[in-house]
Each structure stands twice: as C-alpha cells, then as structure tokens.
Amino acid sequence: MTGSARELLSEVQEELAPQEDGNRLVSLIASGAASRSVFGLIAAEEHRIVPSDWRSFLHLAARSEERGAREFFAGLAAGEGEALNRLSTLATATGMDDVQLRAYEPLSGCQAYPSFLAWMALNGEPADVLVALTANFAAWGSYCATIAGAMREHYGFDDDACGFFDFFATPVPGADEQAVAAVQAGIEAGRLTAEARRYARLFQDYELLFWNTLADA
DSSP, X not given: OOSOHHHHHHHHHHHTOOOTTTOHHHHHHHHTOSOXXXXXXXXXXXXXXXXXXXXXXXXXXXXXXXXXXXXXHHHHHHHHHHHHHHHHHHHHHTTOOHHHHHHOOOOHHHHHHHHHHHHHHHHSOHHHHHHHHHHHHHHHHHHHHHHHHHHHHHSOOOTTTTHHHHHHHSOOTTXXXXXXXXXXXXXXXXXXXXXXXXXXXXXXXXXXXXHHHHHHO
C-alpha cells in the first residue's frame, strides 16, 4: 500500500465517521435520559477492558519493527495505566466497590472490543493496527467528551468522577503527528496492507457494539 499516511488516515476516519443515530447510549446520556446506573455498568466493563488493552498495547510495541510505532504503542500503554487510576474513582462515584467489580458478570457485546484488540495485537501487522486505532480514537474521544459534559450537567458528578472520560476526551499534544509519522514509516517499509481498512471497520463496529449493548442492558 502506497501513498500519504495523512491522506490514508483522513480517508479512513471519514469513511468510518459515526452516524448520528449509531450510538444509542451516548445519545441517551447526552440528553439525560439514560439511567444513572449505566455509569456503574460502564465502570465495571472498563474494569476488564483497560488492563486488557494495556497488555495489548505493550505487546504491539514489542512486535513493532519501526521505532515510531513502538513509541506510539508504548505511549498508549502508559495512557491505559493513567486511565486505570481514574477508573477506580469513577467506580467509587457510581457505588461500585472492589467486591462488586470482581463479582460483575461482563457482557459479551461489551468485551468484543478488547477481544478484537487482543487478536490484532497477536496477529495483526502493527502498521495496520495503528491505522485502525487512529481511526477509532476520533470517535471514542468525541463520545467521552459528550459523556463527561452530560455527567456534570444531568447527573451531578464532580470533576474527579468525570476524570476517566475527561482523560480520553482531551487530545494528547503531538499524538496525531506521531501517528502519521509511524504510519508513513510503515508505508515506506512496505508493512502496511489492505487489512488496515478492514481492521478499522471492524474496530469501529465493535466500538458501537459496546455502547449499544449497554443501551439494551
């Protein structure tokens, strides 16, 4: 696969941009129509997802041949460590203690997302996975920003409780440029394949499955 990394990432993000009615849960939260209990469900599901994603990113970093990709995935892994700290505050704010988190039975529709990331970490070409992740982050970040705002406006959560979503809603300075450089290196090394777009589409589908599974629950 040849061409500009920036053009590729822009194309994939545009192709997979979320439809307005695609994420039913975030729409409900944004309007204040969702039950307050849904934040406890999110915390419980993320309690399993974040450590899994952390390990997946570390494995991708270890498998990456290009330095830029290694640094990108290592940075994502570090971010999951920070997210895990903030997640415990969210869980507490929703009334979930450690015993309840351990006893919680996860929903398969919510755990498909980290399962696919783990599969990509083992089987995917890191350059392809990088494209998929970058395409998904725009949607994930916008969802988190909407949720953080609604938590304050409609549900009375304080800043500490919103910290998990604030963290992902805030763009990391230089992250876009780092992703573009890493993908470009993959293109020039001949490592990027047609699987990149397929991974991105599946990843976005699993993202929506997470939210809509919770909407149904």
